[in-house]
Amino acid sequence: MEMTDNIVDAGHSVIAQIIKRRDSAQSDRRIKLGLVVEGGGMRGAISAGALVAMERLGLSTVFDEVYAESSGATNSCYFLAGQGDFGSAIYPDYLSSCRFVNPFRLGRIIDVEYAVRQVVGQLRLLDVAGVLRSPSRLFVPLTDMRDGTSRLIDVKAEGIPFLDVLAATCAIVPLYDKPEVIAGVRYADGGIANPIPVASAVLNGCTHILVLLTQPVPFVSRGFSGLAKAVWWPRWRSWSAGFCRAFERQAAAYNMARDLAFGRRCAATGVQIGVLAPSGPAAAAISLTTTSSSRVRAAMEETLRSTLDLFRLAAVRSSARASDLESRVKES
Numbered sequence: 001m002e003m004t005d006n007i008v009d010a011g012h013s014v015i016a017q018i019i020k021r022r023d024s025a026q027s028d029r030r031i032k033l034g035l036v037v038e039g040g041g042m043r044g045a046i047s048a049g050a051l052v053a054m055e056r057l058g059l060s061t062v063f064d065e066v067y068a069e070s071s072g073a074t075n076s077c078y079f080l081a082g083q084g085d086f087g088s089a090i091y092p093d094y095l096s097s098c099r100f101v102n103p104f105r106l107g108r109i110i111d112v113e114y115a116v117r118q119v120v121g122q123l124r125l126l127d128v129a130g131v132l133r134s135p136s137r138l139f140v141p142l143t144d145m146r147d148g149t150s151r152l153i154d155v156k157a158e159g160i161p162f163l164d165v166l167a168a169t170c171a172i173v174p175l176y177d178k179p180e181v182i183a184g185v186r187y188a189d190g191g192i193a194n195p196i197p198v199a200s201a202v203l204n205g206c207t208h209i210l211v212l213l214t215q216p217v218p219f220v221s222r223g224f225s226g227l228a229k230a231v232w233w234p235r236w237r238s239w240s241a242g243f244c245r246a247f248e249r250q251a252a253a254y255n256m257a258r259d260l261a262f263g264r265r266c267a268a269t270g271v272q273i274g275v276l277a278p279s280g281p282a283a284a285a286i287s288l289t290t291t292s293s294s295r296v297r298a299a300m301e302e303t304l305r306s307t308l309d310l311f312r313l314a315a316v317r318s319s320a321r322a323s324d325l326e327s328r329v330k331e332s
């Protein structure tokens with residue numbers, strides 16, 4: 001694979017294949033479309049905006065497989081259910097408050113129980129049946145707290161309740177110190193052991209992969225500072241040695257995943273990866289724990305507009321190429 005930065009434009013091969021899949025009655029069996037969605041707490045509003053745009057453009061059913069972690073998994077569920085617009089409201093309307101983010105609530109600075117069980121499960125009810133009807137397979141990584149290894153959940157095939165999977169992959173420790181228990185095993189944030197699961201999509205045979213990032217192109221994870229480690233040390237002492245190692249390696253694993261997405265590391269031969277990353281000022285103004293609904297809404301709308309522009313231009317180019325080809329065939 002050519003070593004490029006893989007940032008998408010309207011002429012990118014991955015975008016072209018997505019448009020072709022939407023507009024064609026028959027799909028090329030050699031093409032396996034994958035979608036990878038990054039999480040990031042309140043920065044999930046950024047990928048939510050991109051998915052709303054894609055839903056409006058009729059792209060909810062084009063992907064063979066979707067890989068998503070943390071808040072990206074929640075966004076992906078709404079997207080696959082055809083509820084992208086409906087579900088995106090969770091960020092400005094329900095999560096941009098001290099009910100979800102409270103820096104004085106140690107052990108539950110972010111309240112995943114509220115976000116998943118009440119907001120997604122009741123106030124902004126996810127259509128689970130709609131997700132199950134979607135033609136796309138959905139994979140969500142979790143981190144096993146016994147040893148720090150990643151478990152990739154095939155959500156439809158394994159039959160684990162959706163809200164349990166979402167609660168587990170969104171359990172961003174130590175900001176939320178209540179891991180989800182599934183079949184007797186404690187699981188935490190999927191982004192610890194398998195952040196931005198691009199490699200999982202490649203290993204499963206996806207040939208064309210669109211990656212929705214919530215951090216801008218120049219971003220590099222530095223991990224936890226020495227002060228942060230000192231503050232959280234009493235809680236880390238209760239973790240297993242394997243989980244502690246995974247937690248310490250999280251920043252390096254995250255940066256390696258970005259390197260793969262951007263083409264700084266080689267994927268398998270023939271695999272095409274396109275990256276859609278935020279670049280505007282509104283997206284840069286929010287963090288994992290932002291509680292300003294106006295800033296969150298602005299970031300979401302900024303990404304929504306840029307994604308609509310990208311795919312609309314790609315569709316115009318695709319149509320122009322098809323018309324040109326048809327004209328040439330007629331002339332010959």
